[in-house]
Amino acid sequence: MGIIQDSLDKAEEHTATRPxxxxxxxxxxxxxKSEKGSTMAVARLLGVSQRTVERYVKAQIKRPRKDLAARLEREVRRRWQPRVRERAKKRAATVGGIVIETRARFGFTAAPGSTDDSRIRRITQALPPAYAARLFDAQAAGATEQQLREIAAEGLQEIYFKDHGRRADGLRVEFTDIEYVEMEF
Known part of the structure; x- marks a missing residue:
């Protein structure tokens, strides 16, 4: 997974209403329960025996190994409150939009030494629902990290740099050297 994909996943996790x-x-x-009562499916999912899963369910084993604990928590996080997550994504894609905070290198096609020369910037910007919908659709379709990055860059280009089309008409933004990206919806 890439940095944009991870950021979308973390933002989705933060929509949970219960711990x-x-x-x-x-x-x-x-x-x-999420696997419809199948201890065998959970055993395959976690890479343990079916009997081990049954012993955890009955609380005969209470403390897993570190690697199993990490896999267990990851799978629970992935499946926790799917309807709440979908509702939050739908709301972001239709009404609320998505907020991106990033520190990355943004560059343009410009003369060397101008203010448009590529440099590290820290940007926090709300993107409209259309860009949130495009990000979610691309993520669901299995888009690559580069494709997700291009959608985010286009959103930042139109909203932040071009100010909703009011300036810098022919500007093309490059979104590279990402230090971090955090998203919220």
């Missing part, structure tokens, strides 16, 4: 189950047995019970 994740804390203990390993509770997490395992949640996974079994």
């Amino acid at each position: 994740l189950p804390k203990s390993a047995p509770a997490q395992m019970r949640f996974l079994v």
Whole structure:
């Protein structure tokens, strides 16, 4: 996964309305329930035996190994409150939009030494719902990191640099050397 994909996933996780189950047995019970009661499916998912899953569900084992604990938490996070997540994404794609905070190199086609020369900038910008919808659709379609980056760059170009089309008509923005990207919707 790339930095934009990870940022979208983290933003999606922050839409949860209830905390994740804390203990390993509770997490395992949640996974079994999400897999329609199939301990075998959870065992394949986590790379453990079916009997191990059953022992966690009955709370006979309470503390997993570090690698299993990480896999268990990752899978619970991925499946936690899917309807709440979808509602938040739908709201962002139709009404609210998405906020991007980034520190990256933004550059333009310009004469050397001009203010348009490529440089590191920290930008926090709300993008309209159309760009949020494009990001979510591309993510769902399995877009590459580069494709997601291009959609984000186009949104920042139109809203931040071109000021909704009121200036810099022929400007083309390059979004490179990303230090971090955080998104919120």
